[in-house]
Amino acid sequence: MSANLSYLVAMDADEEQVKRLGSTLERAAWLLVLAGMASQTSASHSFPSYNPLLGFWGAYATYTRHGKATFGFIAFASLAVILDIVFCSINSADSDIFRFSLSMLIICMALKVYAIYYACQFFGAIGGAAQIDPSILTSSRYSSASASAAASRATRSPYASGMLASQMVGGGYYAQAASPGSSQLLDDREIDDGSSLLR
Numbered sequence: 001m002s003a004n005l006s007y008l009v010a011m012d013a014d015e016e017q018v019k020r021l022g023s024t025l026e027r028a029a030w031l032l033v034l035a036g037m038a039s040q041t042s043a044s045h046s047f048p049s050y051n052p053l054l055g056f057w058g059a060y061a062t063y064t065r066h067g068k069a070t071f072g073f074i075a076f077a078s079l080a081v082i083l084d085i086v087f088c089s090i091n092s093a094d095s096d097i098f099r100f101s102l103s104m105l106i107i108c109m110a111l112k113v114y115a116i117y118y119a120c121q122f123f124g125a126i127g128g129a130a131q132i133d134p135s136i137l138t139s140s141r142y143s144s145a146s147a148s149a150a151a152s153r154a155t156r157s158p159y160a161s162g163m164l165a166s167q168m169v170g171g172g173y174y175a176q177a178a179s180p181g182s183s184q185l186l187d188d189r190e191i192d193d194g195s196s197l198l199r
Contacts, residue, residue, distance in 0.1 A: 014125065021122040022062040028115040029058030035111060039104035042097045048087055050080055051108045058115055062122065067131030070123045077112045077119070084109045 036051025054077050061069040084105060091102075 018065065018122070018125045021118055021125055022065070025115060025118040025122050026059055026062040028111055028118060029055045029062065031055070032058065032108060032111045032115060035104050035107045039101045039108060041104075042095075042101040044095070045091065045093060045098050045101065047101050047105055048080075048083060050076075050083075051105075051112075054080055054112065058119065061119070065126050067123065067127055067129075070119055070126065071132060074116055074119045074123065077116050081109055081112050081116075084112075 033052045033055030036049070036053075036055060039047045039051060040049060054073065057069070057073050057076070060066075061073045088102065088105065092098075
């Protein structure tokens with residue numbers, strides 16, 4: 001029971017970190033949407049219009065907690081910062097609306113750098129490269145990482161101490177327990193949240 005309790009405490013701490021990083025990234029993403037829309041106010045000059053899209057992408061990545069979406073946001077936001085620097089160095093005009101749009105674009109650059117930092121932290125908290133491709137931990141370059149990840153899962157998982165195997169049977173999971181004669185049929189909801197294993 002203490003292994004299950006320590007697993008839940010570690011899971012709660014990880015979940016709190018993901019929520020904290022996700023909410024910070026989400027706020028930065030929505031600010032990026034607003035500043036990107038404000039940078040489009042110049043009717044005489046064309047400003048980059050990918051900033052609102054990147055903001056929506058960042059909000060989507062935090063909402064879904066999807067590794068590929070988060071990595072895509074990091075990659076394209078990094079490229080967008082470079083393109084913004086190039087745009088700012090090439091274009092100039094002497095009108096108030098251009099200066100306003102340019103200042104909004106510079107604010108967008110700062111927000112993207114801030115969002116990239118927190119997106120990298122968020123990406124690591126949700127599983128990082130292992131979430132994109134789980135087989136990455138089984139390659140020879142990451143053999144020590146896969147061994148330590150397997151050891152961590154074995155000590156933290158409530159499934160490791162009580163169950164040997166589970167298989168899909170008739171709409172539910174049939175779990176074979178470690179002690180003989182004590183197997184049970186669990187539905188999908190009970191397997192997902194692990195609450196039935198703590199009783």
